[in-house]
Amino acid sequence: MSADPLVRLTDVSFAYDTRPILSGFNMQIPRGKVVAIMGISGGGKTTTLRLIGGQVKASSGEVVVAGQRVDQLDDKGLYAMRRRMGMLFQFGALFTDMSVFDNVAYQIREHTDLPESLVRDLVMLKLNAVGLAGAKDMMPSELSGGMARRAALARAIALDPMLIMYDEPFAGLDPISLAVVGHLIRTLNDALGASSIIVTHDIQESLKIVDYIYFVSDGKIVAEGTAEDIRQSDIPYVHQFVWGETDGPVAFQYPAPSYRQDILRGAARAQ
Amino acid sequence: MLNKANVFLQGLGFSLTSRMARLGFASKFFVMTLLYSGTALRRFHLVVREVYFTGVMSMIIILVSGLFVGMVLGLQLYQTLQTYGSASALGTLVALTLVRELGPVVAALLFASRAGSAITAEIGLMKATEQLSAMEMMAVNPIARVVAPRFWAGVISMPLLAAMFSAMGILGGYLIGVQHLGVDSGTFWSQMQASVDVREDIVNGVIKSFVFGIIVTWIAVFEGYDCEPTAEGVSGATTRTVVTSSLAILAADFVLTAFMFRGA
Numbered sequence: 001m002s003a004d005p006l007v008r009l010t011d012v013s014f015a016y017d018t019r020p021i022l023s024g025f026n027m028q029i030p031r032g033k034v035v036a037i038m039g040i041s042g043g044g045k046t047t048t049l050r051l052i053g054g055q056v057k058a059s060s061g062e063v064v065v066a067g068q069r070v071d072q073l074d075d076k077g078l079y080a081m082r083r084r085m086g087m088l089f090q091f092g093a094l095f096t097d098m099s100v101f102d103n104v105a106y107q108i109r110e111h112t113d114l115p116e117s118l119v120r121d122l123v124m125l126k127l128n129a130v131g132l133a134g135a136k137d138m139m140p141s142e143l144s145g146g147m148a149r150r151a152a153l154a155r156a157i158a159l160d161p162m163l164i165m166y167d168e169p170f171a172g173l174d175p176i177s178l179a180v181v182g183h184l185i186r187t188l189n190d191a192l193g194a195s196s197i198i199v200t201h202d203i204q205e206s207l208k209i210v211d212y213i214y215f216v217s218d219g220k221i222v223a224e225g226t227a228e229d230i231r232q233s234d235i236p237y238v239h240q241f242v243w244g245e246t247d248g249p250v251a252f253q254y255p256a257p258s259y260r261q262d263i264l265r266g267a268a269r270a271q
Numbered sequence: 272m273l274n275k276a277n278v279f280l281q282g283l284g285f286s287l288t289s290r291m292a293r294l295g296f297a298s299k300f301f302v303m304t305l306l307y308s309g310t311a312l313r314r315f316h317l318v319v320r321e322v323y324f325t326g327v328m329s330m331i332i333i334l335v336s337g338l339f340v341g342m343v344l345g346l347q348l349y350q351t352l353q354t355y356g357s358a359s360a361l362g363t364l365v366a367l368t369l370v371r372e373l374g375p376v377v378a379a380l381l382f383a384s385r386a387g388s389a390i391t392a393e394i395g396l397m398k399a400t401e402q403l404s405a406m407e408m409m410a411v412n413p414i415a416r417v418v419a420p421r422f423w424a425g426v427i428s429m430p431l432l433a434a435m436f437s438a439m440g441i442l443g444g445y446l447i448g449v450q451h452l453g454v455d456s457g458t459f460w461s462q463m464q465a466s467v468d469v470r471e472d473i474v475n476g477v478i479k480s481f482v483f484g485i486i487v488t489w490i491a492v493f494e495g496y497d498c499e500p501t502a503e504g505v506s507g508a509t510t511r512t513v514v515t516s517s518l519a520i521l522a523a524d525f526v527l528t529a530f531m532f533r534g535a
Contacts, residue, residue: 079410082407082410083410087405089404094402096402110409110416
């Protein structure tokens with residue numbers, strides 16, 4: 001990994017109330033790379049993005065983005081940091097009361113005093129990059145899932161961020177939209193000179209586009225490496241995940257008292 | 272037995288402390304809304320847009336209800352006053368009832384169910400669809416950008432709607448009392464003019480509606496912002512907005528009335 005990563009999480013622990021989510025978590029996102037965080041649902045992947053974005057604060061450990069401790073920034077510092085980040089939410093999270101154009105223009109209008117003609121040029125540039133220049137006047141309710149995701153992507157890169165975070169960018173997309181979004185993630189990252197973090201389950205699509213992968217389970221990193229490393233991995237958890245096997249370290253059954261005992265108890269009660 | 276009592280007490284304690292904590296959060300939220308109002312007040316078009324959605328869109332229900340309430344007052348009061356031969360006081364009574372009480376209170380109740388519920392549902396759904404999170408990640412404070420404009424719009428709209436309600440009510444009382452039941456038009460208006468005091472009656476009514484505006488919108492924005500981000504959470508929050516703000520309006524009305532009109 002590079003000497004000066006853009007994002008560095010060192011020995012981070014985090015808990016919602018008393019429920020621990022992450023513990024002793026270490027991760028680095030090098031500059032210019034696309035990194036995926038994978039693992040089963042509820043494993044702490046989205047929490048990692050929220051920690052980097054400063055939406056939640058780590059109970060212990062360091063979260064450093066571009067040389068600044070995110071977990072120690074005040075509101076003002078945090079907001080200044082977020083202007084340099086873009087985030088794509090799971091279902092786009094477009095503002096439903098605004099057109100696609102206004103959604104993309106939102107951040108530019110909020111944070112700059114640029115004249116409207118320039119705002120228009122910038123917005124059209126971003127919309128063109130995601131192939132939605134023709135949909136600028138449409139409302140979010142008129143867009144298909146894939147288009148909404150692309151519109152949200154255009155919004156996320158409106159201010160040319162140094163770091164783009166994607167929360168499940170492939171969830172619920174058809175194969176064509178999925179390939180389009182995957183391609184966009186890679187090309188936009190390279191064109192903007194940004195770094196990207198993708199939280200995803202979609203193993204096949206992400207193996208095609210990412211440089212490095214972290215596997216997270218139960219709040220810990222259980223494996224990491226390049227796409228090839230991951231494909232070849234003989235760690236049981238990673239193997240089960242990559243090949244989609246129903247049984248393995250991740251058990252099919254949710255922890256429960258013995259089924260046999262339960263049946264016997266039910267029979268005893270019925271008598 | 273002892274165990275059951277223990278469980279009951281524990282439940283009671285938990286319920287009380289969690290309610291108090293929520294009340295504390297609501298108060299903190301109120302202060303934060305005021306602190307972050309700078310953006311909304313500087314970019315006043317944000318507030319104006321919300322005044323349209325909360326205030327202007329509530330006008331139909333307020334105007335029509337005001338007219339009917341006034342007409343009912345005309346019928347009811349005329350009958351009672353007629354018994355004592357003082358039907359000429361109809362104008363005074365209709366106006367005082369509306370300006371002091373029914374105008375602010377009924378308009379606020381209608382406002383809570385029409386606009387308050389809409390505000391809660393809108394903010395709740397924005398939360399459920401991660402629009403508020405997205406805003407935060409775009410370095411835009413949702414309290415400043417979403418909550419504060421709606422809050423001020425409600426505070427501005429409420430006194431205006433209450434005034435319209437009272438005006439329509441007086442018109443309704445006039446239609447029934449004068450046009451239908453035959454009270455003298457001159458007496459109706461001159462008695463009203465002589466006995467309705469600007470400071471004592473009208474200003475007090477405006478103060479009431481202003482306070483109700485704060486209460487209703489505060490509850491509405493808080494319930495929306497604090498709701499569980501699920502379909503069930505949003506529907507529950509919407510219901511709570513209407514129920515809580517209706518009760519709060521009536522309770523606050525009693526307190527305000529006790530201070531304003533102490534039977535003197």
